[in-house]
Amino acid sequence: MFSHSVRAALLLSALSSSSLGALLQSADDAADQLTSTHYDYIIVGAGAAGGALANRLTEDGSTKVLLIEAGSSDYNNTNIEVPWLAPVLTHSQFDWNYTTTPQEGLDNRSIAYARGKVLGGSTSINYMIYTRAAQDDWNRFASVTGDDGWNWSNILSYAKKLEAFQNSPNVQNATSKFVANIHGTNGPVGAGLPQVSLPIDQIGLNAQQELSSEFKYNQDVNSGNMIGFSWTPFAIQDGARSNSARDYIQPALGRSNLDVLVNTQVTKVLQTGTDGNTPIVNAVQFTSGPNEKLYNLTANKEVILSAGSIGTPQILLLSGIGPADQAKSLGIQSIVDLPDVGQNMQDHPLLTTNFQVSSNDTLDNLSLNTTFQAEQLALWTNNRTGDFTLGACNQWAWQRLADDDPIFKNVSDPSAGPTSPHFQLIFSDLFIAFSGGAFPSGHFLTLISNLYTPTTRGSLTLNSTDPFTYPIINPGLLNDENGFDIYTMRQALKAGRRFLAANAWKDWIISEFGESANATSDADIDAYIRKNALVVNHVSGTVAMGKSGDSSKGAGALNPDLSVKGVKGLRVVDASAFPHIPAAHTMVPTYILAERAADLIKNSNSTASGSKSGSGNGAFTPSATLVSVFAPLVALVALLL
Numbered sequence: 001m002f003s004h005s006v007r008a009a010l011l012l013s014a015l016s017s018s019s020l021g022a023l024l025q026s027a028d029d030a031a032d033q034l035t036s037t038h039y040d041y042i043i044v045g046a047g048a049a050g051g052a053l054a055n056r057l058t059e060d061g062s063t064k065v066l067l068i069e070a071g072s073s074d075y076n077n078t079n080i081e082v083p084w085l086a087p088v089l090t091h092s093q094f095d096w097n098y099t100t101t102p103q104e105g106l107d108n109r110s111i112a113y114a115r116g117k118v119l120g121g122s123t124s125i126n127y128m129i130y131t132r133a134a135q136d137d138w139n140r141f142a143s144v145t146g147d148d149g150w151n152w153s154n155i156l157s158y159a160k161k162l163e164a165f166q167n168s169p170n171v172q173n174a175t176s177k178f179v180a181n182i183h184g185t186n187g188p189v190g191a192g193l194p195q196v197s198l199p200i201d202q203i204g205l206n207a208q209q210e211l212s213s214e215f216k217y218n219q220d221v222n223s224g225n226m227i228g229f230s231w232t233p234f235a236i237q238d239g240a241r242s243n244s245a246r247d248y249i250q251p252a253l254g255r256s257n258l259d260v261l262v263n264t265q266v267t268k269v270l271q272t273g274t275d276g277n278t279p280i281v282n283a284v285q286f287t288s289g290p291n292e293k294l295y296n297l298t299a300n301k302e303v304i305l306s307a308g309s310i311g312t313p314q315i316l317l318l319s320g321i322g323p324a325d326q327a328k329s330l331g332i333q334s335i336v337d338l339p340d341v342g343q344n345m346q347d348h349p350l351l352t353t354n355f356q357v358s359s360n361d362t363l364d365n366l367s368l369n370t371t372f373q374a375e376q377l378a379l380w381t382n383n384r385t386g387d388f389t390l391g392a393c394n395q396w397a398w399q400r401l402a403d404d405d406p407i408f409k410n411v412s413d414p415s416a417g418p419t420s421p422h423f424q425l426i427f428s429d430l431f432i433a434f435s436g437g438a439f440p441s442g443h444f445l446t447l448i449s450n451l452y453t454p455t456t457r458g459s460l461t462l463n464s465t466d467p468f469t470y471p472i473i474n475p476g477l478l479n480d481e482n483g484f485d486i487y488t489m490r491q492a493l494k495a496g497r498r499f500l501a502a503n504a505w506k507d508w509i510i511s512e513f514g515e516s517a518n519a520t521s522d523a524d525i526d527a528y529i530r531k532n533a534l535v536v537n538h539v540s541g542t543v544a545m546g547k548s549g550d551s552s553k554g555a556g557a558l559n560p561d562l563s564v565k566g567v568k569g570l571r572v573v574d575a576s577a578f579p580h581i582p583a584a585h586t587m588v589p590t591y592i593l594a595e596r597a598a599d600l601i602k603n604s605n606s607t608a609s610g611s612k613s614g615s616g617n618g619a620f621t622p623s624a625t626l627v628s629v630f631a632p633l634v635a636l637v638a639l640l641l
């Protein structure tokens with residue numbers, strides 16, 4: 001969630017400890033194995049979705065799967081495992097380190113855009129916050145796609161199936177903080193509530209009770225109704241990060257029908273033939289690096305792109321699956337004209353404000369007090385307990401604008417419905433900033449106000465035909481013509497200030513601190529937001545699903561079963577498929593999407609086999625496009641044929 005540093009987290013150097021035996025560490029070294037194996041499915045990207053799919057599809061021992069990941073296998077690096085160290089992972093070797101275009105809505109600032117590049121993808125570098133999204137969000141996916149299978153009533157079984165929700169003995173009064181019977185306990189993904197109580201927890205509860213008409217108590221944010229003040233669940237199990245590498249991929253590696261190839265980037269998908277007039281696209285091209293050999297490999301059944309909301313549209317556009325005019329302008333041969341590929345990009349804008357507090361018992365001590373820091377680290381190392389098991393906050397509030405808010409006279413409500421929030425308020429027990437630079441000494445509370453129903457849409461377009469040149473990423477943050485986004489960010493900050501002005505906080509909070517303290521008029525608040533807002537890193541929607549068949553602009557690039565419109569043998573399963581960004585943290589919605597996708601794929605009869613007119617399966621093959629784009633490397637590739 002946070003894109004820069006919590007100062008206390010800058011403690012440990014990366015301790016590398018790769019230990020997965022059955023992994024293929026390099027395409028070059030594994031060439032013999034790859035050439036001699038026939039894969040039913042090739043999954044591209046080992047993040048939230050790719051990890052879940054690789055596990056579920058290989059439950060059937062007769063199904064052979066290859067999972068290809070651009071990053072390393074180092075998912076059990078200490079900085080990844082220790083929850084409190086999450087902030088050090090952005091800008092690290094595990095981050096693609098993208099940058100956006102100058103954002104008009106952010107005073108033309110370009111901002112860093114994190115994405116995970118390691119087994120587990122962004123689940124290995126994220127902030128582990130665990131939200132399923134509201135029932136109204138899922139019901140809207142069903143209505144946009146015309147597929148009732150995306151309804152809350154159907155996906156709830158997947159939400160439970162994937163969970164191992166812990167009722168940890170370390171969580172005080174746990175029964176009032178979550179609803180046990182709506183959670184799963186036997187699934188792969190570990191989750192639970194914070195194990196350490198903080199002094200501000202009781203103050204937060206008192207403030208909620210004092211202001212209960214505005215901030216209702218919600219016993220479980222994952223019930224389908226997210227609205228209100230609640231306790232924050234995390235994908236943390238027994239004190240350590242839970243991610244798709246640890247929970248889905250590692251357990252499946254013991255199966256002989258899963259191969260995982262890391263340090264390997266897929267550069268495009270390839271057409272292998274036609275079925276009638278429909279192109280069959282069931283092959284991938286991949287390489288170890290910009291100047292390394294290129295390989296082609298065909299799947300018996302399908303290629304599944306799970307490279308995330310940046311990687312997946314980039315691969316499709318490089319392959320000629322996207323807007324035909326864009327392909328033409330770059331000299332890429334178009335396979336199918338799909339105007340929505342790379343469009344519809346959405347993310348959640350984020351804003352921090354700091355409050356100086358009178359107590360010296362805050363999590364700031366993890367950086368201010370080296371003795372305390374060492375004690376806490378020892379607790380984590382020895383027992384997986386203590387403050388290093390914590391995430392960004394223990395409590396938060398998910399709120400809606402009032403139904404009669406004046407903004408709705410001019411703008412129709414962009415939220416999915418009454419169970420879905422317009423904004424989120426996070427209450428963190430320390431100083432958090434994203435701008436870098438020196439931290440003030442002292443003790444703080446940080447309010448993080450985030451917009452969850454952005455009306456703006458951005459885009460991803462190619463910079464070049466070189467797959468190693470990053471695409472042009474424009475999430476269009478706060479660039480709304482109707483004024484809804486900046487208005488709602490302002491209302492979020494005001495609501496957070498109201499919460500922190502409750503009588504309950506009077507002995508704790510001294511005053512708002514720093515530049516924001518002077519932002520009192522609407523104009524000043526808006527200026528502060530535009531100057532300082534960043535992003536929650538939930539990028540979604542760039543290859544959205546829509547109703548079946550129609551591939552015109554705005555109708556979605558995917559069918560409701562996540563197959564790519566206009567071709568056979570190719571599916572997209574990741575956060576790029578959401579037609580609207582879920583008004584929630586997006587990891588669990590992506591897991592849920594992948595869990596259902598696995599069943600859709602297993603039940604699908606639409607196998608794009610090579611018995612149609614096209615090339616044979618499971619073999620390295622040359623391709624015409626490869627020759628034109630990578631002319632200098634042709635000689636190297638030829639050696640492999």
Ligand SMILES: Cc1cc2nc3c(=O)[nH]c(=O)nc-3n(C[C@H](O)[C@H](O)[C@H](O)COP(=O)(O)OP(=O)(O)OC[C@H]3O[C@@H](n4cnc5c(N)ncnc54)[C@H](O)[C@@H]3O)c2cc1C
Nearest residue numbers: 001045047049070121122126127128129266311575585587
């Ligand atoms: C810093 C940060 C903090 C976040 N905090 C939270 C949070 O607290 N809670 C929450 O719910 N969500 C959070 N998120 C968002 C959440 O992690 C993502 O929504 C989710 O992981 C998306 O899953 P995905 O499968 O679509 O993509 P990813 O998990 O990003 O996986 C995509 C994978 O594909 C690989 N890949 C990409 N291109 C290629 C290619 N060409 N060839 C081979 N492999 C490729 C990538 O390396 C990556 O491993 C955060 C994200 C970030 C970056």
